Amino acid sequence: xxxxxxxxxxxxxxxxxxxxxxxxxxxxxxxxxxxxxxxxxxxxxxxxxxxxxxxxxxxxxxxxxxxxxxxxxxxxxxxxxxxxxxxxxxxxxxxxxxxxxxxxxxxxxxxxxxxxxxxxxxxxxxxxxxxxxxxxxxxxxxxxxxxxxxxxxxxxxxxxxxxxxxxxxxxxxxxxxxxxxxxxxxxxxxxxxxxxxxxxxxxxxxxxxxxxxxxxxxxxxxxxxxxxxxxxxxxxxxxxxxxxxxxxxxxxxxxxxxxxxxx
Amino acid sequence: xxxxxxxxxxxxxxxxxxxxxxxxxxxxxxxxxxxxxxxxxxxxxxxxxxxxxxxxxxxxxxxxxxxxxxxxxxxxxxxxxxxxxxxxxxxxxxxxxxxxxxxxxxxxxxxxxxxxxxxxxxxxxxxxxxxxxxxxxxxxxxxxxxxxxxxxxxxxxxxxxxxxxxxxxxxxxxxxxxxxxxxxxxxxxxxxxxxxxxxxxxxxxxxxxxxxxxxxxxxxxxxxxxxxxxxxxxxxxxxxxxxxxxxxxxxxxxxxxxx
Numbered sequence: 001x002x003x004x005x006x007x008x009x010x011x012x013x014x015x016x017x018x019x020x021x022x023x024x025x026x027x028x029x030x031x032x033x034x035x036x037x038x039x040x041x042x043x044x045x046x047x048x049x050x051x052x053x054x055x056x057x058x059x060x061x062x063x064x065x066x067x068x069x070x071x072x073x074x075x076x077x078x079x080x081x082x083x084x085x086x087x088x089x090x091x092x093x094x095x096x097x098x099x100x101x102x103x104x105x106x107x108x109x110x111x112x113x114x115x116x117x118x119x120x121x122x123x124x125x126x127x128x129x130x131x132x133x134x135x136x137x138x139x140x141x142x143x144x145x146x147x148x149x150x151x152x153x154x155x156x157x158x159x160x161x162x163x164x165x166x167x168x169x170x171x172x173x174x175x176x177x178x179x180x181x182x183x184x185x186x187x188x189x190x191x192x193x194x195x196x197x198x199x200x201x202x203x204x205x206x207x208x209x210x211x212x213x214x215x216x217x218x219x220x221x222x223x224x225x226x227x228x229x230x231x232x233x234x235x236x237x238x239x240x241x242x243x244x245x246x247x248x249x250x251x252x253x254x255x256x257x258x259x260x261x262x263x
Numbered sequence: 264x265x266x267x268x269x270x271x272x273x274x275x276x277x278x279x280x281x282x283x284x285x286x287x288x289x290x291x292x293x294x295x296x297x298x299x300x301x302x303x304x305x306x307x308x309x310x311x312x313x314x315x316x317x318x319x320x321x322x323x324x325x326x327x328x329x330x331x332x333x334x335x336x337x338x339x340x341x342x343x344x345x346x347x348x349x350x351x352x353x354x355x356x357x358x359x360x361x362x363x364x365x366x367x368x369x370x371x372x373x374x375x376x377x378x379x380x381x382x383x384x385x386x387x388x389x390x391x392x393x394x395x396x397x398x399x400x401x402x403x404x405x406x407x408x409x410x411x412x413x414x415x416x417x418x419x420x421x422x423x424x425x426x427x428x429x430x431x432x433x434x435x436x437x438x439x440x441x442x443x444x445x446x447x448x449x450x451x452x453x454x455x456x457x458x459x460x461x462x463x464x465x466x467x468x469x470x471x472x473x474x475x476x477x478x479x480x481x482x483x484x485x486x487x488x489x490x491x492x493x494x495x496x497x498x499x500x501x502x503x504x505x506x507x508x509x510x511x512x513x514x515x516x517x518x519x520x521x522x
Contacts (some may be wrong), residue, residue, distance in 0.1 A: 103442070197335075208358030215347070215356055218340050226340070234339060236359060261490045 024164035030233035031060040031128055036258060037149055038062065039135045039186050042070020043115075043223040043244055044228025045179030046122045047091070047251025052258055053125035060171065061122070063131040064154050070181065071246060080111040085210060086110035088245025091252070095121050111249045114244075135185050138176065138224075144195050146223035148172035149186070175258050177225045179251070183228035184240070187220060196221055198234050209238040217253040218262070264476050265519065267384040270298040270468075273374065275305070276354040276390035282461045283388065288410060289465045294472060295521045296384070303352040304373060304387055316369060317345035323365040325394050326405035332362045332396070353389070357419045363393035363409045370413055384475040385413035386468055392419050401464070407498075410480045414471035416464060425495045427452045427512050452495035459503065468504040475515070476520075484510040 036052055038045045041063035053059045061068070069250035074080045084092060084099070089107040092099050097117045099109035132154045140147030178186035190196040213231045220226040225252045227233050239248060270290050272283050280416070287298035305313065337345075348354045370387055381453050392510025393415060394403040405424040409415040417424075426432075435441065445454065453459060466488035473489060474480035482489035485497060486505035492498035509517060 018368070196338075208356070211356040212358050215344055216340050218343060220338060220340050235338065 001009070018026070020076060023183040025130055028130070029131070029152045029255045031171070033172045034060045035173060035262070036175045036177060037171055038177040038179055039149060040063075040070065040179035040228070040230075041068040041129065041131070041151060042179060042180060042181055042228060043072040044251035044254065045070075045177060046072075046118050046127075047248050048177050048179065048225075048227055048254040048258070049123045049127040050118070051252055051255030053122065053127045055259055056126075057258070057262065059127045060149055060173070061127055061129050061132045062135060062149065062171075063129060065249060066132050067241075068119050072115040072118065072247070073111045075111060081108050082111045082114050083108050083243045084196055084245035084248065086245075088248050091245075091248040095157060100171040117231045130171075135180070135189075137234075138189050138193075138263060139170050139172060143222065144190075145175045146186075149176055155161065169242075175223060175261070177254060177258075178220075178230045178234075179227045179254075181229045182233050184226070185232035186224060187226060187230060187234050191219060196234075198236075209240040210243065210249075212237045212245045213240065214253055217250040218257050224255060225254050225257055227251050249258060264520075265381040266383050267296060267475055268294055269474065270294070270384045271301050271374075271385040272298060272468075273301045273304045273385065273413070274352075274388055274389075274476070275303070276348070276499070278388055278390055280458070280460065280468075281388060281418055283462055285463055286468055290472065292420065293517055293521075295497070301374075301440060304370065304414050305349045306352065308373060312373075313346065313349050317342050319347055319369045320349075320361065323362040323369075325360040325362055325403050328360065328394065329401070332365075332403075334365075337414075341467055341518070357391050360392050360394045360399050360403065360405060363395045363406060363415070366391075367394055367409050369414055370415065371411075374413055380412040380502055381475070382435050383442040384472055386471045387413050387415050388464070389417050390419050391416060391417065392423060393413065393417050408470065410471055410474035414472065414474065416467050418460060418464070421460065421463065421467075421498075422453050422455050422457070425452075425492055425498050451499070453499070459499075461497060463502040469509075474517075477516075482510055482513055484508065489513055 035058040038049050040194050041061045045061055049059045049061050072082060075082045083204045084107050086105040089099060089222055092109060093116050099107045102108045105254060133151050134154045134157055135149055136152050136153050137150035138146050139150060147172050150168045152166060152172045156166045178184055184198060187198055189195055191198050193225045210257055216231045216235050217227050228247050231250060272287055283300050287300055291298045321341035322334055331382055374385055390407050392407050393409060397404050405420050407417055407420040407424050428448055428451055431444050434444055470480035470489050481491040484490060485493055486507060487510035488502055488508055490501035492501055
């Protein structure tokens with residue numbers, strides 16, 4: 001009687017473990033030094049990463065959660081539709097994200113579809129990720145130039161201190177991008193050190209905040225580019241509400257700033 | 264009375280359909296003083312000056328309307344934003360609240376070049392938001408106009424500063440979409456790009472003129488175009504539906520000037 005064929009090739013547990021460790025370690029060693037280190041894997045960070053990686057810039061995104069995409073999975077009030085105002089839909093077109101027109105100048109897309117497409121676009125462009133990794137501090141050089149970040153595993157932060165005296169490690173990069181949303185973690189760290197002073201975001205004013213966020217996107221401090229809602233916190237701009245066009249365009253502008261500075 | 268030889272009208276940014284020629288003709292007709300449209304306020308400044316002005320504007324943002332203004336060193340990103348704004352005569356973006364008094368000083372340095380300030384009634388029409396500190400309720404308020412040398416009139420301020428009908432805010436707080444509320448209250452307040460803006464700002468320009476000649480831009484008569492309306496409905500009434508254009512007292516002053 002013929003033996004039933006197995007679907008999968010037999011591989012032992014130890015080989016699986018070796019493959020994970022080896023794959024992770026090789027990539028991590030390579031990306032201990034990169035051209036651009038993006039802190040925060042939300043829409044603006046992904047957009048920066050995607051655009052610069054397409055131009056061959058070695059890019060690592062550090063994300064504190066297991067999942068990438070930040071708030072782009074869902075719109076306001078946990079409803080999974082995301083909106084963009086014109087001309088943000090041009091980026092949706094570019095990424096192949098389907099959408100519908102809601103009213104003149106406003107478009108709505110499925111959050112999961114939009115977010116997964118953006119993540120895939122960043123991956124396809126060559127961006128690498130360190131997820132479940134928390135930003136802890138900045139690496140500074142002469143003249144307080146930002147040239148890297150100190151990071152640690154996210155779970156270290158969530159456990160009792162007695163068992164989590166785990167030293168962080170440092171990653172170096174020519175540019176660091178703060179795309180950590182309203183928290184503006186990197187900028188805030190510079191503020192703690194007395195190097196920068198943030199203002200905090202103002203009241204919500206959707207009509208104006210998107211333009212202002214894009215217009216203020218750029219290098220806030222030597223070596224540090226700020227994108228997305230971190231821009232609003234840094235410069236005290238109005239908060240935005242559940243619309244994402246400015247996140248995508250701010251990311252694109254951040255990428256343009258980096259590419260220009262790399263020339 | 265300080266009668267100017269000219270009324271000079273300057274522009275800053277995209278004024279969203281404001282017709283300065285029509286407005287100037289109105290001023291000339293009412294005052295018999297020649298008007299000149301002087302164009303973009305930054306049109307003739309040097310690169311060095313523009314750099315200086317960008318830094319000044321960057322440092323005069325009102326960060327917290329609930330606190331007195333404290334000057335500080337602007338971020339490089341803020342200065343760059345101002346640099347781009349200044350260099351683009353059709354700049355459309357607004358939303359930053361600037362300290363009005365400081366803004367006026369900077370503009371004054373750009374257009375008051377020696378001689379007496381009384382020779383020209385200078386009015387800058389801007390699309391930026393200007394605020395002044397209100398001692399009564401201890402906070403900054405956006406303003407439509409700041410009278411002085413020069414006078415500043417904000418097209419954006421005209422929409423954002425005078426309060427809309429109370430019901431608009433109550434329903435907005437209840438979560439009704441702004442677009443729906445705009446339909447419901449259509450006509451009762453001015454919106455960006457509103458076709459009535461030129462007509463309404465004629466009255467504000469006359470307030471600037473009266474400030475220039477008498478030091479007092481306002482009138483307490485709510486039917487007079489010099490009435491200082493704090494509500495959109497008051498503004499629309501005094502500028503468009505008043506019993507007369509100017510109250511008898513101000514009309515008499517204008518008649519005296521014309522003859």
